[in-house]
Amino acid sequence: MSQTGSHHPVSEETLPSELEQAHQGEVAENPFADPGLPPHEPRxxxxxxxxxxxxxxxxxxxxxxxxxxxxxxxxxxxxxxxxxxxxxxxxxxxxxxxxxxxxxxxxxxxxxxxxxxxxxxxxxxxxxMIAERHPIEADPETxxxxxxxxxxxxxxxxxxxxxxxxxxxxxxxxxxxxxxxxxxxDLGPLPQQKLRHTLWSAGKLLINQNTNKPLRPEDVTVGSLTFAVPDGLAEDQADFAEQIAKAALMIIRIAPENIKDKRERDWAYQGIVAFSKICTHVGCPISLYEQQTHHVLCPCHQSTFDLSDGARVIFGPAGHALPQLRISVNSDGYLEALGDFSEPVGPAFWERG
Known part of the structure; x- marks a missing residue:
């Protein structure tokens, strides 16, 4: 049984051209064939x-x-x-x-x-523009x-x-x-005199950072580590962070006969020595003390200083010893500073020498 239907006349316009047939055949063989560039349209x-x-x-x-x-x-x-x-x-x-x-x-x-x-x-x-691939080394014409x-x-x-x-x-x-x-x-403050001086000066009392009370010699026992700040530095003042970053102090008591450096012994009071708490590498606060060796360790990069020998560097990347603060006792029996640090605290800078 056959079916019949309407038939439309076929003209040459409706037949695919030979170029289209060839392109369809190429796409059938390679679906990823390069379609070429579209005609350029001027802007x-x-x-x-x-x-x-x-x-x-x-x-x-x-x-x-x-x-x-x-x-x-x-x-x-x-x-x-x-x-x-x-x-x-x-x-x-x-x-x-x-x-x-x-x-x-x-x-x-x-x-x-x-x-x-x-x-x-x-x-x-x-x-x-289409440029064919060529060897890496170009010829004179290229x-x-x-x-x-x-x-x-x-x-x-x-x-x-x-x-x-x-x-x-x-x-x-x-x-x-x-x-x-x-x-x-703006990489840092202009040195001028800002890095050379701290709040420490002659007559400044050493204040225990934990109790906020002035320190007496009997408060510091052999082998102990105490942190101190200068009298008058309060946590609620605007520049507290800037000032303590330069003035933070370590107080250690060492038997006088165990102090090797003469100047350290002269600047101490009955074996009580005061050194900057700021590491001379990148300025980290030092807080680890080994009683038997008198060594302090910076927790950031393990720079180690010998507090019985002028706080010189014995290990790590720090470039120089910790600055020492000369101290004594006033008439009321409190520990006081006799001046500022002997040299700028913290890392070295261009004008330091």
């Missing part, structure tokens, strides 16, 4: 000089914005104090200096990148072709023609490196 800027100039002004505006942001970055160091705190929603309370530095530098770098991308996408040549392509690319980029873009790009690129120069200044 608006390629055919409309008015649009090209608008893109040029946009790129120049971004580069100019980068220059302004870089200047704002540098100005932030002069205008905003380090301890100025502001509230910014939703970030909360943050340092106005850190916020201004981050925002200005981020805008400066983003504007250069955005300007370069917009320049490439709207004004530089976007025609696709080298000549590369140079020719470079010259052609430079010409198509319109770098020489678009002077506004060129000049603003040079301005942005020349100013951004200044941010690194300014950051070098």
């Amino acid at each position: 608006r800027q390629d055919i409309d000089e008015k649009a090209a100039r608008a893109s040029e002004r946009t790129v120049a505006l971004l580069f100019t914005l980068s220059m302004i942001a870089t200047i704002a970055f540098i100005a932030s160091f002069v205008i905003f104090p380090v301890d100025k705190i502001i509230y910014i929603w939703p970030l909360g309370h943050i340092s106005v200096l850190n916020f201004s530095l981050g925002m200005s530098l981020g805008i400066a770098l983003f504007a250069i990148g955005a300007g370069a991308v917009h320049w490439a996408r709207t004004l530089m040549s976007d025609e696709e 080298k000549a072709q590369v140079l020719a392509d470079f010259a052609q690319g430079a010409k198509e980029s319109q770098f020489g023609r678009r002077k506004l873009i060129r000049n603003t790009l040079f301005g942005a690129l020349s100013l951004v490196p200044l941010t690194g120069v300014v950051l070098l200044r």
